[in-house]
Amino acid sequence: MSDSLAISGDSGTRGRIAAARSPSPWLIAVALTAIAVLIALGIWQVERRAWKLALIDRVEQRVHAKAIPLPAASFWPAISAAGEEYRHVAMRGRFLHDRETLVKAVTEEGGGYWVLTPLLRDDGTTVLVNRGFVPPERRDASTRQDGNPDGEVAVTGLLRITEPKGGFLRTNEPAHERWYSRDVAAIAAARGLHDVAPFFIDADAAANARNAPVGGLTVIRFPNNHLIYALTWFALAFMLAGKLLVTFGGGLFRRPRFARAARAAPGTGSDAGTIVKPT
Known part of the structure; x- marks a missing residue:
């Protein structure tokens, strides 16, 4: 009778192999899409900030420029906020x-x-x-x-x-x-x-007579929080990418290797398969 032993796989080994499988492709796709959207929102806020800074500069130049004659009535229909306001x-x-x-x-x-x-x-x-x-x-x-x-x-x-x-x-x-x-x-x-x-x-404010309305009180203020918004979107994208790497990184890079090792090596621990002596 041979002294060799036959090892049969058990449910524990199969469970480890199943757990070592890669995460759902759909879940990864959703996470990557969310990261892309967050990055796009950050880029959009950067562009909005550039637009807002240009607007503020343009308005400042208009406000402090020497007064020019009011546009002719024929031009009034074409007047817009972007072109003439302030x-x-x-x-x-x-x-x-x-x-x-x-x-x-x-x-x-x-x-x-x-x-x-x-x-x-x-x-x-x-x-x-x-x-x-x-x-x-x-x-x-x-x-x-x-x-x-x-x-x-x-x-x-x-x-x-x-x-x-x-x-x-x-x-x-x-x-x-x-x-x-x-x-x-x-x-x-x-x-x-x-x-x-x-x-x-x-x-404009002027040296008006007593009891005249007080002019020159136009408030020129443009909220410019676009940099904060951009940093927020980029930070969220970075954190989501980090979470994706930490959560699924093992399944994407390490677990398949461990699964192959589990299939190649005989079980010897408490989860080893049943040892059967041949007759």
């Missing part, structure tokens, strides 16, 4: 004080109202001018008559785009004289104005 302009005309509109405002001076007054120009066109801020106690025009100039005046200020969607989470109510945004078209309709520019002008 451009420093100058014009002349006569204020129509009896058709002013008060728009709710919160400024560095406190809460109150913007005084939007139509400026009638020599060519018959009208431009709404935000003359500035007044507190609630000066809401009534009779309290600031000495601040309303008569005759032709020169106005300089920043060209602003109309605000048609309301403000302060509230919608304008022209019928009740409740205005929360500087909606040029709605104000023009409520005041019976014609040939009105599709924008308004924020008047």
